[in-house]
Amino acid sequence: MNRTTLSLIAAVTALAAVTGYAATSSGGADDTPATAAARLPVERSSLLCPTPGQSDLAETAYTSYTPPSKGTGAAGSAAGTARLVPVERGPGQAGDAKGKAKEPKAVVTPKEPGKPATGEASGADAPALIGTADGALAPGWTVQQTTTVEAGTGRGLAGVDCSAPDTDFYFPGASTAKERSDYIHLTNPDDEAAVVDVQLYGPEGAVKSEVGEGIQIGPHASVPVLLSTLTDKPYPNLTLHVTARSGRVAAAVSAADDELGGDWLPAAADPAASLVLPGIPKDATDVRLVAFAPGQDDADLKVRLATSSGSIAPAGHDTLHVKSGMTSAVDLGAVTRGDAGSLLLTPTDASVPVVAALRVTRGKGADRETAFIPATRDTGARATVADNRAKGSTLALTAPGAAGTVKVTASPGDGAGTATTKEYTVKGGTTLSVAAPVPAGLKGTYALTVEPVSGGKVYGSRMLEEKQDGVPAFTVQTLPDDRGTVSVPEADEDLSVVQK
Template identity: 60%
Template sequence: MKRAPLTLAAVAAALAAVTGIASFTAPGEPGGTTAKAAVRMPVERSALLCPAPSGSDVAETAYTSVTPAGGSGQASPGGRPGAQLLTAGKTVKPLLTLKEPGKPVAAKASGAEAPALAGAAEGALAPGWAAQQTTVVPVGSARGVLGVGCSAPDTDFWFPGASTAKTRQDYLHVTNPDDSTAVVDIELYGPDGRLKSDSGAGEGIPVPAKSSVPVLLSTLTATPFADLTVHVTTRTGRVGAAVQVLEDGVGADWLPASADPSGALVLPGIPADATSVRLVAFATGDDDADLTVKLAGPGGSISPAGHEQLHVKSGMTAVADLKDLTRGEAGSLVLAPADAGRAAPVVAALRVVRGTGEKQELAFVPATGPVGDRATAADNRATGGTLSLTAPGAEAVVKVTASAGTEAGEPATKTYTVKAGATLAVQPPVPAGLKGSYALTVETVSGGPVHAARTLALPADGIPMFTVQTLPDDRGTVAVPEAEQDLSVLGG
């Protein structure tokens, strides 16, 4: 999923104000100057969307919002930076208002009426702004913990791992933050390609301004499929999208969008005690994809016996049942082209189950991009957290910072070294004197790229309830070409 900062025009305007008039010309052109290499500048505005959390009357939802400390964002126009998440719908009111970087804020909601949220952060609160909602449904056929990081609006999403099986109720939640109606198309792809609909279901779905629309995926096809890939695009407007999964007798959670299609993917954060892991992949391009499958564990990477490779036909969904491949050691899945010269773009996700029998719970791990400069998981508790760090290539060093608590607690920092080809699973640092929840921020210090995920375990009545959130780069900065002043354009 692409995440486009909304700041390029503002940055360009700022540059113009500083330099007067900037002239970009070809190297060596008389009277001109050559544009310098791009520099990274903090974004000045960020937007986030959160889906409606649950349709259960007994649901309890916790919201957390934070901007990491130590950023270099500038004050917003008027000198008053702000970040608010507002309820979406006819009645708009603030739910969370962030006032300073490094100090998360939290709120709670109960029952089935909790709405979707939309919001924006400006100025010093914009770079790295993050929010999460964590919902606990204690009873019912699809009880569980449903966690999702609020995401930026976009126009294109891929969801491998969805289903229209009779035991599943998968709802695609589409949220429109803008003042005009968005129009969305939904395509479903099974093991033999795209599912056709004579009625045109899924085409041209209107999403009214500042509202959220849930779509039950089983209403878009007459034939149930255990494993599907969902492609969501907009004809007009931009939206947030996530799939809420309710599986009878197993559990519930959110399926976030996969990272953008790529020839190589990393799916970080498989719990050590996973009893079932299923890989769902889809080839988005015109060519089939032949992928090597490796499990990056504490000691390095291995190929799962019987699943060393996966063939994914173009435009079709492929599945690999990896069972309990972690066998007591936390790990991450690394997919790479079997022939480096013939890489085909794919998207992928994992359905992960902990527990057995009536004491099961599920979560989803989509392919995710590297941490990059910085990434944040907003909602963390004093106990129950596991941070997974994977270095698929070279060894890497990362810094992990625990923010202040929402009610009390002093920040704490630890540095970790992740071996090449391995996954390091740790209990993250916790703020001293913590009250409430807190945020975890991961920063790459040196070495190769690192992929990360945070597991939050909230067990209840013997059920290992949990949710997993991946930590891609927060895109808190944007590349802006440097320009030199050229006053010759003012001459006659």
């Protein structure tokens, strides 16, 4: 074979390898500037809902919602598919007369974007759920799990957004105190087993425990771990770090208190030097801040409360020192004093990443209830929260920097209703707390979407509340970007790579 033939083969091979290659230089072959990456709707989403609870009195409602997105094709039967099904129970799973495993029955089966779908479960035996959505039902797919417990440990309202699987989670605000029963729920959506490490950090650093190492979660299975079994010592304030050695899981902490009710503690936003914890209710009777510095350096933080009129320093708590690898907690008391607010944490000097969450209490004496507000990301391109009701849904919006304007859309109800849209402008350094807009002619529950219009970044949360024999039962869900779109660079062929 001569040299010319070899060169031709090499050129053809290189050409085949780069077909569809996306040019990443500052410009194309003619030195024109590269265009910005387009944001396109995602084509598939995965969500996992933890086991609702340990109480026989638990009544759980599931609300699924996908906001309409441009570029996802026609609605109706061609819109895509989505379903939430119980996790497999492994060997011994219920089967038919021939012993074959039954196809799990979907708890929720959404039909189209723009309209909520609901399901329900009762008692302590309700399983964790695994969900997938594709096509037009995938972008921004959101599922809210709301559980009502009328009496006993953890009584009140417990809500959580079903979450996507990941490999790393922080939960500041967990506890192994005698009055608390905290479980970390680990759910594996994949066909292979996942191996997870669970590490606790207290006020003096890492809590030694070998029990939390190498926890195995089988394929399509969920495992609850009682945190008090990981240590012999009660800790009122802990940070829980969950990492997957192999595979991936969804993780959430169920926190139940003998006297203060209970709620879900979701994972906090990734470690960052500045954090926003939005939506402390105006009638909060006690607020506890829990923070953790996972790196090698101590963190010194400036603490500010963004109120309706501006940012102020909580009395006696204008700064917080967080030692490296240790959990710090401070009781802020009734910090809002009748004016809903959001907590802003910023570095006083050097930028050191931290994670943080709030435990918020409403009510007095025996009629108290708690919820958690973890630090969260901003609303991004669009944020979505499901399971809103005609009464008892409050929206909190915070602009820590420049003022920002957002558009809030209330979807039709799962029974009936006409969507409505309102715009809200949030002044810089303030929190705007409003009753959530309600669709006209509402029947059932509905969803809210928050989209930026202009100005600076906006952070948000939704509080859902109801009365239970005098107890102000409530739950708070933050409003990070719903990740309905993904950045896709413009692709182009670049044949210059085969030129010599």
